[in-house]
Amino acid sequence: MVFVDLSPNVHLIIAPMRDFSSRKEVETSNFGLDPQRPFLTIHAVDIFVRNQDQSLRFYVDQLGFALAFDARLQSGTRWVAVSPPDGTAVLTLIAAAPDSKEYKRIGRPTGIVFVTEDVIAKYEEWRERGVRFVFTPRLRRVKFERHLTAPRSSAGTVVADEPVWGGVFTRFMDIDGNSFALVGFDEVNQKIEAQRRLAAAKLESERRAAQELEIAKQVQARLFPQRLPHMESLEYAGACIQARQVGGDYHDFLDLGRGRFGLVIADISGKGIAAALMMANLQANLRSLCAIALDEPERLLRSVNQLFYENTNESAYATLIFAEYNDKTRRLRYANCGHLAVLLLRHDGAIERLDSTCTVVGLFKEWDCSMRECQLFSGDTLVLYTDGITESFNNAEGEFGEQRLIQALQRYRELPPQALVPSIVNEVQEFSHQEQQDDITLIVAKCKGDWHQPALDLGR
Structure with a gap:
């Protein structure tokens, strides 16, 4: 699932694969809500950490995330969560007990992908703040077949024109070694740019309407x-x-x-x-x-x-x-x-x-x-x-x-x-x-x- 916003910052994807860079066939998602289907989205993802205070400072100070909540439950457990700038989902920072199976998951790939429209700019910004990257951003383009199945048809599948998926990606780690992918898809960038153009056109239309309204009020007042x-x-x-x-x-x-x-x-x-x-x-x-x-x-x-x-x-x-x-x-x-x-x-x-x-x-x-x-x-x-x-x-x-x-x-x-x-x-x-x-x-x-x-x- 993809969360897209007009924010120039990062957005969260919960990737369906463990290793994003090895994916051979990628079919990009359709960004936007389908009015014919029930609304369904991801609200929170658990990240297991050693020290909640240190992790919280990392996500807020170095990644620029917002503190979503920080509270202590009746059981005594502290519940801490942060959110990417677009606010579409939260990462719950869970302090795993040293002898638990969750503790053993610390320092491994999370399978979480953050999407940004400019991977290079985000890479440079975060690296200056001390964020560790596994490798520098890479460009990857993959051709793949998209199989289309006609609804209620016995004709089987049809292979559509061979599209090309492409994007720039890299990996970074938090202070516990939990790794995340940071990607910029061609299609995502195009959609964000299209949304920006639509938003700009809407703002211009609203500005003109407000200007016309003010002119109309002035005309009326003078009469x-x-x-x-x-x-x-x-x-x-x-x-x-x-x-x-x-x-x-x-x-x-x-x-x-x-x-x-x-x-x-x-x-x-x-x-x-x-x-x-x-x-x-x-x-x-x-x-x-x-x-x-x-x-x-x-x-x-x-x-x-x-x-x-x-x-x-x-x-x-x-x-x-x-x-x-x-x-x-x-x-x-x-x-x-x-x-x-x-x-x-x-x-x-x-x-x-x-x-x-x-x-x-x-x-x-x-x-x-x-x-x-x-x-x-x-x-x-x-x-x-x-x-x-x-x-x-x-x-x-x-x-x-x-x-x-x-x-x-x-x-x-x-x-x-x-x-x-x-x-x-x-x-x-x-x-x-x-x-x-x-x-x-x-x-x-x-x-x-x-x-x-x-x-x-x-x-x-």
Whole structure:
């Protein structure tokens, strides 16, 4: 059995022959686990020694092995074991009694083979540390026949092409004269090098993914509102807590002019840098066209849909809420494009849901939407959010859900938006107890002060 690791040090083989150098026909092993067979490996091998302390120093100081354990059993026997650098097996150093048959085995070949990718380098390193070698490293190549037997076949065996086995080998001894083989197989070296290449490729892929993730997070962070327009009758706050895998959540606050204020929340399909770029596309479209929002909000959203449709792949879309608030009349016009319902918590505790008014943005070329309106009063609270809140998961209780969100809003309803937003976010995170899988985005807006319906609504 062979233990292979990416460590540049040595690995342990329990050789099936007493004298490795005299082997005439060698069939190399297949390194790796076969998923079709039960896992089976060697854990420990006994090495009989005269003095455990001296042997322990040899294996640790001169060979560079690690101390696996050193303990005294209830019987009084000391149990000492060391492990090669790859940690796949241990050598148990047993102090044999002088009159035992095990004592007579001290100083003989152990039948144990250590594999390294560079026998010459290991030979020079260990020799400098005082390790005794039986002979200098030798190159040996042997041709042999590999007989293949077809399963469930009566045709007998088939002789495959004559392969060549080769490698560099030598022998060394511990302080008691127990001898071990040190070898470097061509096939082992090739497999280790292949594993190294795969590992390097994996690391590079992970590095690129991490870099893309960081870029996506930076793109998303720059899209968040940098300036908060002042409203006399409305106080508001928003937050987006990014997940490790950046989602496509986007929120914005727009100064539409003439005492009008725009609230936007969206959830872009997909994750990572692709979602972040689509988010940037959506924000650019909204901000460049928001001048027409006052008089023709439906036209604004049709233009946004067209640009999003034309500049993204065919499966890309976004759920979106665009709401326009009139600071003078406290009237809200909104379009809910396939997004979660807006929650309107009235000052008396009643809950209203502002449901979808049209389908998602960017998926269809021919697209239209309708706007709806509602009147806000002092103490009313408007809540826009993404599914990162309601779909936060707890193994015992399932999803956080809309009902828990409503209950949390009612508990914290007296708080200003700047305090209410983090309170809700904290409650969601404490509920989940798991790594955040999706962005958590929340906007809370609350009407403030006394207000009376004007005789003439100049905002219409």
